[in-house]
Amino acid sequence: MVGAGIVGASCAYFLTRAGVRVTVVDRGGVASGTTGAGEGNILVSDKEPGPELDLALRSNALWRDLDEQCGGFEWEPKGGLVVAETPEVLDALTAFAGGQRAGGVAAARVAPGDLRDFEPHLADGLAGGVHYPQDAQVQPMLAAARLLRASGARLVRTAVERFLVTGDRVTGVRTGEGDLRADAVVNAAGTWAGGFAQAPLPIRPRKGFILVTQPFADPPVRHKVYTAAYVTNVASDAEGLETSGVIESTRAGTVLIGASRQRVGHDTSIDYRVLAKLARQAIGLFPVLADRQVIRAYAGLRPYSPDHLPVIGPDHRLENLFHACGHEGAGIGLAPATAEMITAQITGAGPSVEPSPFAPGRFP
Numbered sequence: 001m002v003g004a005g006i007v008g009a010s011c012a013y014f015l016t017r018a019g020v021r022v023t024v025v026d027r028g029g030v031a032s033g034t035t036g037a038g039e040g041n042i043l044v045s046d047k048e049p050g051p052e053l054d055l056a057l058r059s060n061a062l063w064r065d066l067d068e069q070c071g072g073f074e075w076e077p078k079g080g081l082v083v084a085e086t087p088e089v090l091d092a093l094t095a096f097a098g099g100q101r102a103g104g105v106a107a108a109r110v111a112p113g114d115l116r117d118f119e120p121h122l123a124d125g126l127a128g129g130v131h132y133p134q135d136a137q138v139q140p141m142l143a144a145a146r147l148l149r150a151s152g153a154r155l156v157r158t159a160v161e162r163f164l165v166t167g168d169r170v171t172g173v174r175t176g177e178g179d180l181r182a183d184a185v186v187n188a189a190g191t192w193a194g195g196f197a198q199a200p201l202p203i204r205p206r207k208g209f210i211l212v213t214q215p216f217a218d219p220p221v222r223h224k225v226y227t228a229a230y231v232t233n234v235a236s237d238a239e240g241l242e243t244s245g246v247i248e249s250t251r252a253g254t255v256l257i258g259a260s261r262q263r264v265g266h267d268t269s270i271d272y273r274v275l276a277k278l279a280r281q282a283i284g285l286f287p288v289l290a291d292r293q294v295i296r297a298y299a300g301l302r303p304y305s306p307d308h309l310p311v312i313g314p315d316h317r318l319e320n321l322f323h324a325c326g327h328e329g330a331g332i333g334l335a336p337a338t339a340e341m342i343t344a345q346i347t348g349a350g351p352s353v354e355p356s357p358f359a360p361g362r363f364p
């Protein structure tokens, strides 16, 4: 397994439970990539009907059991609330939710006068929203660490330089510590998964910032709350900066504020103009946040795939190589169903979700 992020850790857990012996190789250690920069939302609310939603619904069901099986990682089935600033946006949200309901999502329109029953500190003047009770949250670094520990897999901390190939078969990996032989190699290297010369993939970094506030004794945000613009941003291919108000609290009492998206390569430098914009948007939704200081801000690189679907399955050029990468802004949410799919493909078991839309061979 190349990568000890949430995807690699989940794959290790599902594979070892199926009786496979797993070695995980990561150059930085557990959750040292994008997983350490994610918010940990397990969302169905932002996905349109189709393959990604099917994967998200399956993952949502798996996450519930994993929390108990692996010793807990702050699983919170808190639900999501998407808010609309205008009646027109509310109509569009309601139509979107109607399609999702047909795909298996629970979603209920919330009238403007009822918004404060869900979020007492929301700003005045919003046109209403949609409540998604299936949305949930985990602490992503803890989840990756607990899944990996529960798997019993061996963790080797070194860089993978390339895949070892004999004929058209992958037989292991070359690392800074020497060669590791394996019957199968899983590429769960996140944003960096496309960079192996023998089996390149079009995975690119998509940068995002998070602000973390001082902790509240009684956090003012109960759900994952975001504006309708977030759904549009997630689905967009734009390279330039896009932002939308995305807010939630954590068990520790802090409030996490996002979300920004821009494709600027591997640059993770802080841009205070973007941070200020995110803060303004958050205060616009929750005026109570204006009194709190931000204690931390950081950037992460989402593993963006050109068609917004993760890349899961056997490589189309080399035997014994499997990819589990390209989950962009949904890798925490989608990790368990991804791991279940990879495990079924390696062990020959039947899939829970149709794998063909995620096949690596869709890219030339």
Ligand SMILES: Cc1cc2nc3c(=O)[nH]c(=O)nc-3n(C[C@H](O)[C@H](O)[C@H](O)COP(=O)(O)OP(=O)(O)OC[C@H]3O[C@@H](n4cnc5c(N)ncnc54)[C@H](O)[C@@H]3O)c2cc1C
Pocket: 002, 003, 004, 005, 006, 007, 008, 025, 026, 027, 028, 029, 030, 031, 032, 033, 034, 035, 036, 037, 038, 039, 040, 041, 042, 043, 158, 159, 160, 161, 188, 189, 190, 191, 192, 193, 207, 208, 209, 210, 258, 299, 300, 301, 302, 303, 324, 325, 326, 327, 328, 329, 330, 331, 332, 333, 334
């Ligand atoms: C600001 C922000 C907010 C987000 N919020 C959410 C959210 O709320 N919900 C959600 O579902 N997703 C969210 N995401 C997306 C999510 O964090 C990612 O989709 C997910 O973490 C990807 O996990 P991964 O295991 O594929 O990659 P990573 O966590 O990046 O793991 C890949 C690992 O591979 C290792 N690696 C890479 N190359 C090599 C090599 N050559 N040799 C050895 N090791 C190597 C890296 O060190 C890394 O540890 C967010 C992302 C960002 C940036």
